[in-house]
Amino acid sequence: MPPPTAGAELGAFLRAHRELLKPADVGLVPTARRRTPGLRREEVASLSGVGLAWYTWLEQGRVTASRQVLEAVARALRLDAAGLRHALRLAGYHESAATADDGHRSALAAAVRPVLDSWPASPAVLVDRYFDLLAWNAPWTALWGDPDTVPAERRNLMWLMAADRRLRRVLHDWEPLAMNVFQHFRAQAGPALADPRTSEVYRHLGEDVPELSHWWGCHSVAELTARGVTVEPDEGRRISLALSSFHPVDDPTALVLLFTPGTEDDRTAMARLAQGAPRAVPVG
Numbered sequence: 513m514p515p516p517t518a519g520a521e522l523g524a525f526l527r528a529h530r531e532l533l534k535p536a537d538v539g540l541v542p543t544a545r546r547r548t549p550g551l552r553r554e555e556v557a558s559l560s561g562v563g564l565a566w567y568t569w570l571e572q573g574r575v576t577a578s579r580q581v582l583e584a585v586a587r588a589l590r591l592d593a594a595g596l597r598h599a600l601r602l603a604g605y606h607e608s609a610a611t612a613d614d615g616h617r618s619a620l621a622a623a624v625r626p627v628l629d630s631w632p633a634s635p636a637v638l639v640d641r642y643f644d645l646l647a648w649n650a651p652w653t654a655l656w657g658d659p660d661t662v663p664a665e666r667r668n669l670m671w672l673m674a675a676d677r678r679l680r681r682v683l684h685d686w687e688p689l690a691m692n693v694f695q696h697f698r699a700q701a702g703p704a705l706a707d708p709r710t711s712e713v714y715r716h717l718g719e720d721v722p723e724l725s726h727w728w729g730c731h732s733v734a735e736l737t738a739r740g741v742t743v744e745p746d747e748g749r750r751i752s753l754a755l756s757s758f759h760p761v762d763d764p765t766a767l768v769l770l771f772t773p774g775t776e777d778d779r780t781a782m783a784r785l786a787q788g789a790p791r792a793v794p795v796g
Contacts, residue, residue, distance in 0.1 A: 519573030
């Protein structure tokens with residue numbers, strides 16, 4: 513039996529949520545006789561501002577919905593943020609721009625900041641789906657420099673990897689890691705390459721490090737893989753770190769990068785380095 517298509521999966525997802533709703537949940541007066549569990553298709557169609565036949569085809573996986581129409585259907589079905597993200601992905605879209613507004617970014621930074629602060633000897637940073645830095649901890653600041661000193665429009669992980677001279681000086685063999693960051697971003701960006709913020713990041717890179725233009729002109733993609741890196745925060749002192757990454761549950765498009773000291777000596781060196789650095793900073 514062949515696996516269901518994305519359209520069929522989306523239709524099944526919408527149908528399941530339609531059947532969970534009661535008329536009163538959406539301000540409708542319930543009638544005495546209802547054979548259909550939950551809402552009727554015509555009720556969802558009316559609430560969404562689409563035709564009944566078209567909505568029926570959507571549940572059957574026979575039509576493609578625009579982002580705007582799918583968001584209207586999601587509102588009619590009272591989908592939460594996770595449900596909307598899932599529906600958009602099944603339809604082949606990135607999340608609505610509303611999920612990346614300043615309120616969402618600030619809330620995400622506030623939620624993740626205690627996690628970053630819990631690693632007093634491990635540089636860690638939270639980035640959004642554009643790889644813009646949202647929050648970072650004291651070891652990150654001590655090792656790479658304070659992101660607050662970077663203009664907000666350039667406070668981006670790709671820009672830092674390519675254009676920040678301190679990071680390139682401190683990070684030994686920076687090019688493989690920087691290229692992996694670019695490849696991961698390209699894989700994640702997918703259909704959002706025309707997004708204004710994505711275009712802006714590439715424009716700043718082109719202006720500031722034109723000698724690396726062949727990087728963002730490349731079409732290779734890859735996951736951001738775990739790896740060991742060596743840093744030299746000052747002359748004569750080298751620290752080994754292990755890079756790992758994970759997605760916060762509150763926003764799977766965001767990413768936390770964690771650099772864990774490899775040995776006890778490395779941990780001690782990082783802890784001493786971080787003692788004079790400020791604590792984690794949220795997006796402003």
